[in-house]
Amino acid sequence: MVTLEHSVPRTAGGLLEWFTSVDHKKIGILYLSSALVFFVLSGILALVMRSELAQPGLQLVDRQTYAQLFTMHGTGMMFFFGTPMVIGLANYFVPLHIGAPDVAFPRLNAFAFWLTLAGAVMAFAGFLTATGAAAFGWTAYAPLSGDAYSPGTGADLWIIGVALSGVAGVLAAVNLLATIFGMRAPGMSMLRMSIFNWNIVVTSILIAFSFPALTVALALLWADRNLGSSFFEPAGGGDPVLYQHLFWFFGHPEVYILILPFFGIVTEIIPVFSRKPVFGYKGFVFATLLIGAYSFSVWAHHMFTTGAVDGPFFSATSMLIAVPTGIKFFNWIGTMWGGKIHFQTPMLFCAGFLFMFLMGGITGVFLASPPLDYFVHDTYYVVAHLHYVLFGGSVFAMFAGLYYWIPKMSGRMLSEGLGKLHFVLLLVGMNAAFFPMHQLGIDGMQRRIPDYPASFGYAQENLVSTAGAFLIALAVLVFFINLFVSLRRGPLAGDDPWGGYTLEWATTSPPPHHNFHRLPPIRSARPVFDERRENAQAGPEGGSP
Amino acid sequence: MALLVMVGASACVPQAPSVQGRAVNQLYGIFAVIASIIFVVTAALIALSMLRYRAKPSDDALPAQFEGNVKLELIWFAIPTVIVVVLFILTLQKLDVVTERAPDPESIIEVDAYQWGWSFTYRGEGVNISGGPHNDPELVVPIDRAVAFEISAEDVQHSFYLPRLLIKRDAIPGRTNRVDVEIDEPGRYIGKCAEFCGLLHAEMNFVVRAVPPLEYRAWLIERKQDDGNA
Numbered sequence: 001m002v003t004l005e006h007s008v009p010r011t012a013g014g015l016l017e018w019f020t021s022v023d024h025k026k027i028g029i030l031y032l033s034s035a036l037v038f039f040v041l042s043g044i045l046a047l048v049m050r051s052e053l054a055q056p057g058l059q060l061v062d063r064q065t066y067a068q069l070f071t072m073h074g075t076g077m078m079f080f081f082g083t084p085m086v087i088g089l090a091n092y093f094v095p096l097h098i099g100a101p102d103v104a105f106p107r108l109n110a111f112a113f114w115l116t117l118a119g120a121v122m123a124f125a126g127f128l129t130a131t132g133a134a135a136f137g138w139t140a141y142a143p144l145s146g147d148a149y150s151p152g153t154g155a156d157l158w159i160i161g162v163a164l165s166g167v168a169g170v171l172a173a174v175n176l177l178a179t180i181f182g183m184r185a186p187g188m189s190m191l192r193m194s195i196f197n198w199n200i201v202v203t204s205i206l207i208a209f210s211f212p213a214l215t216v217a218l219a220l221l222w223a224d225r226n227l228g229s230s231f232f233e234p235a236g237g238g239d240p241v242l243y244q245h246l247f248w249f250f251g252h253p254e255v256y257i258l259i260l261p262f263f264g265i266v267t268e269i270i271p272v273f274s275r276k277p278v279f280g281y282k283g284f285v286f287a288t289l290l291i292g293a294y295s296f297s298v299w300a301h302h303m304f305t306t307g308a309v310d311g312p313f314f315s316a317t318s319m320l321i322a323v324p325t326g327i328k329f330f331n332w333i334g335t336m337w338g339g340k341i342h343f344q345t346p347m348l349f350c351a352g353f354l355f356m357f358l359m360g361g362i363t364g365v366f367l368a369s370p371p372l373d374y375f376v377h378d379t380y381y382v383v384a385h386l387h388y389v390l391f392g393g394s395v396f397a398m399f400a401g402l403y404y405w406i407p408k409m410s411g412r413m414l415s416e417g418l419g420k421l422h423f424v425l426l427l428v429g430m431n432a433a434f435f436p437m438h439q440l441g442i443d444g445m446q447r448r449i450p451d452y453p454a455s456f457g458y459a460q461e462n463l464v465s466t467a468g469a470f471l472i473a474l475a476v477l478v479f480f481i482n483l484f485v486s487l488r489r490g491p492l493a494g495d496d497p498w499g500g501y502t503l504e505w506a507t508t509s510p511p512p513h514h515n516f517h518r519l520p521p522i523r524s525a526r527p528v529f530d531e532r533r534e535n536a537q538a539g540p541e542g543g544s545p
Numbered sequence: 546m547a548l549l550v551m552v553g554a555s556a557c558v559p560q561a562p563s564v565q566g567r568a569v570n571q572l573y574g575i576f577a578v579i580a581s582i583i584f585v586v587t588a589a590l591i592a593l594s595m596l597r598y599r600a601k602p603s604d605d606a607l608p609a610q611f612e613g614n615v616k617l618e619l620i621w622f623a624i625p626t627v628i629v630v631v632l633f634i635l636t637l638q639k640l641d642v643v644t645e646r647a648p649d650p651e652s653i654i655e656v657d658a659y660q661w662g663w664s665f666t667y668r669g670e671g672v673n674i675s676g677g678p679h680n681d682p683e684l685v686v687p688i689d690r691a692v693a694f695e696i697s698a699e700d701v702q703h704s705f706y707l708p709r710l711l712i713k714r715d716a717i718p719g720r721t722n723r724v725d726v727e728i729d730e731p732g733r734y735i736g737k738c739a740e741f742c743g744l745l746h747a748e749m750n751f752v753v754r755a756v757p758p759l760e761y762r763a764w765l766i767e768r769k770q771d772d773g774n775a
Contacts, residue, residue: 063744137741143718144701149660149743234719240702241717274598280613283622305704305715305739307722311644315636319629326625327618333590334617340600340608354591362580365629369636371643372576375569375711378704378739442558444708446739449747533607 022106023513024091027113029409031088034117035081041124042076043476045069050433050469053462056454066450067135068154072124074138075158079165080120082258082390083207085398087112087172089261090200092409094176096504097194099185099522101514104178108171115168123161126154134158137448139251140221142232142243147225156225163218166211166250173207176200185503187522191285194502194525195278198285199264202292203257209296210253217246241308248299256295258390259357260288262397263328266350269404270332272498273347274339277526280331287324287331294321304373311370318368325361329354345419346498349400352427356392360385363438381441387434399426399479406483407493411509414490418482425475432468436461501526561711562730562755568642569711575635579628643712647691647725651758654684656696658703658716658738661745668695672768678748685754685768687761688728696722704739707753713739728755 018026049069052060061069091109095102103109126133131152136145140158143149180201184193220231221243230236232243271278278284294317300309301318332354341347363385366372376382399422407413440461445452452458496505505528507516520531558573598608657664662677665684676682686692696705698716705724706713714722728734738749756764 063747067741067744141702141740144741144743149701239719241720275600275608277610277612279611280618283613283615283618305713306717306720307714308717308720311640312637315640316633319633319636320626322629323622323625327621329587329591330618330621333587333594334613336591336594336598338608338611339598340604341595341598342600343595351591351595355588358584358587358591362584365580365632366573366576369572369576369632371569371572371636371639374643374713375573377713378706439557444706444735444737446706446737446747448741451747 020110022102022110024095024103024106024109025409025511025515027109028088028090028092030113031084031091031116034113034120035085035088038076038080038084038120038124040476042073042081043473045073045076047469047473049073050466052450053452054466055463056452056459058451061450063450064132064135067137067448068127068133070448071134071137071158072127075123075134075162076120077390078138078254078258079162080116080123082394083165083169083254084113084116084120086203086257086261087116087169087176089265089398089401089405090176090203091172093405093504094179094197094200095183096507096511096515097197097502098180098183098188099503099516099519100179100183101516103175104182105175108175112168112171112175115171116165119161119164119166119168121161122164123158125161126157129153129157139247141247142221142224142238142240143234145221145225146233156222159218159222159225163215163222166214166218169207170211173204173211176204177208180204185519185522187527191282192522192525192527194264195267195281195284195288196261196264196502198288199260199267202288203260206253206257206260206292206295210250210257213246214250217243217250220246241303241306244303244306245300248302249296251302252299253295255389256291258394260291262353262394262401263288265401265404266332266353266397267328267335268502269346269350269400270335272500273342273344273350274336275342275499276335276339277501278331279334279337281525284328284331287327290324291321294324298368301368301373304370305377315368315370319365322361322365322368329358344403344498345414345416345423346400346404348420348423349396349403352423353393353396353400356388356396356427356430360388360390360392363388376441378447379441380437380445380447383447384434384437384441387430387437391434392430396426396430399423404498405504406487407497408504408509408511410487410490411493412486412488412490413493413497414486415482418478418485422475422478422482425471425478429468429471429473429475433465433472434468436464436468440465496528499529499532501529503527506531558711559709561709562728562732562734563710563712564727564729565643565725566709566711568639572635572639576632579632583628645725646723647693647727649691650693650725651687651690651761653693653695654686656694656705656716657699658696658705658742658749659699660701660743661738661749663736663749663751665751667765670765670769672765676751678745678750681750681752683733683752683754685756685761685764686726686728687758688731688755690758690761691725691727694724694726696724701742702740703742703749706737706739707734708737709734715740728753731755731757 133154136150223229224231230238232238232240267278297317300314303309403414403419440458445458493509506520520527561567561570653668655666663682664675666673674682674684696714696716698718703716704713705716714724732755734753736751
């Protein structure tokens with residue numbers, strides 16, 4: 001038995017506590033809450049877009065507003081929902097998974113969160129300026145994002161806001177790496193860590209090395225706009241393609257930043273609900289490391305149509321990365337195979353994830369082939385692909401994780417009935433919203449257009465897609481109702497409602513300030529499972545006089 | 546059923562009326578078939594494992610706790626590797642077709658994109674066609690002859706996109722991209738801007754009218770005179 005002793009720090013209590021806390025669990029919840037707020041905000045922007053696209057003609061918004069909508073939808077989802085959601089979950093569960101009382105640098109942790117939030121608020125504050133928010137797409141391609149074509153404060157607020165949250169991301173990543181490498185409990189060797197933690201290791205490395213490229217791109221863009229430089233202005237000797245290289249050197253690892261942690265979550269949940277260990281732990285870790293390494297060599301597949309990159313090289317690396325991603329499916333299947341699978345809500349969302357991400361992964365291979373990319377690049381085909389990956393993949397896995405972990409964070413179970421309703425609505429809504437987009441892309445509907453002539457024949461698919469978007473909104477509403485009701489009146493969770501494997505289930509729900517009063521011995525990747533089994537075996541003998 | 550969906554999806558790609566486009570058609574078809582097989586097999590395995598191994602009520606005994614199988618894992622590392630190598634080789638073959646430059650194209654058309662419209666200049670012919678929203682420019686090209694497009698932009702980035710021909714290439718200020726197309730069916734093909742370029746991005750359309758070579762020559766001469774008189 002390992003006992004951890006800590007002096008109890010002073011806490012402010014009440015609302016002030018949330019503003020001043022350096023406890024990783026409170027900061028984790030702050031990250032999750034702010035991420036969900038921006039999920040809803042960015043989702044509302046998408047609903048307005050889908051409403052506009054439901055039929056030909058401009059009905060709801062003008063072109064300028066529409067450009068702001070898709071810019072801030074993408075920006076919000078990628079930078080202020082996706083990344084903070086990942087960091088929030090890691091914040092809460094990395095220290096718990098390795099048996100640590102907190103992260104390595106608690107104050108830095110708090111600083112990173114407040115910086116992220118400041119950046120998010122700053123970028124969205126563009127809506128309050130006279131010329132509106134940034135309106136050049138979340139990718140902010142130069143020279144369109146330069147001062148000549150995008151004057152207005154919203155664009156500068158966007159640059160500074162995204163840059164701040166990017167720097168905050170690097171701080172959080174460094175903190176997580178230091179925590180994982182330096183604060184594991186006795187017995188917790190690297191190869192006994194949870195798969196979730198392994199995914200956070202790789203994700204943090206990706207953040208630490210890719211976000212600086214974004215910071216550079218944004219700094220140069222800001223200089224072009226405000227200091228008269230011409231890094232990306234051809235008239236002054238600059239090169240717009242340079243911006244794209246910098247952006248996508250960040251942007252493609254970012255995609256893995258937004259999916260690897262969710263692979264991790266799914267790989268925590270499937271074994272627990274199958275009552276088996278993960279199939280091929282070491283292979284899974286190896287595949288994750290391989291994805292992390294490859295992800296830095298695929299960026300220019302976003303730039304095939306520029307004609308300025310080596311198509312065969314980036315095609316080869318982009319297709320290769322499908323291999324370690326693909327073999328994870330076999331690990332998940334192998335984990336379920338021979339198990340006894342319990343389909344509670346977290347597992348249902350994992351099931352949804354498996355099918356939806358499979359679809360998104362497969363269309364990704366099409367986009368890795370330059371001749372096919374010349375065909376569908378910048379069309380709704382790409383929009384369909386990325387939403388199957390990031391919505392069908394990441395968001396489904398996120399909901400799996402929330403249903404799995406909110407009982408630990410709050411001490412109360414979420415409603416199974418509402419959870420299942422949420423799942424069904426989301427699955428139907430997501431496919432209605434995004435599947436027709438494949439055909440729209442094939443038929444030549446390009447991205448980022450507020451309107452299309454009736455003669456192009458896009459109306460039917462767009463109407464279905466819009467209906468799907470509103471079903472998604474309904475599903476998310478059900479989730480929040482569930483959250484609202486269950487956090488007040490849900491049944492108590494107890495320490496370990498699911499029969500978990502990893503260390504967070506060895507402490508109370510919610511855990512005490514310093515996380516653990518005692519730790520079980522750590523002899524495998526499933527210390528809580530091991531102890532439960534030993535107790536069960538010792539139980540009858542110990543019980544008899 | 547998913548197979549039908551994917552094969553159906555490949556059938557939903559209309560046959561392109563050009564040499565380069567048909568190479569894309571063929572490649573897409575092969576990708577769609579292989580992708581369908583992968584999707585169906587994997588989805589079936591997922592569904593099978595879920596249905597077959599779902600827990601029965603009141604069965605609390607632990608299943609066998611096996612943790613992996615190295616041989617199996619090596620096999621399923623190898624299978625996707627072989628598949629992507631095959632897809633990559635096919636990609637390289639078709640990439641040559643769609644990026645090949647005709648040594649002696651019938652015409653070289655300089656494409657200049659701007660906010661918001663297109664300017665098409667027939668090099669050496671003294672013909673220019675340009676226009677923007679509500680005045681879509683219509684250029685004429687010969688069928689059965691290679692035509693080279695040299696694509697650039699004046700202000701921000703645009704993208705020269707001919708949906709029915711299954712091609713697209715960015716128009717980037719300070720750079721020139723060349724795309725060669727050989728159309729073999731007469732017709733009017735709509736062109737678009739694919740890269741978001743500001744307010745009227747959605748309206749930046751143009752039309753490519755493909756006509757028999759003799760008609761094309763006649764059109765050029767007529768057009769040259771028109772421009773000369775103007």
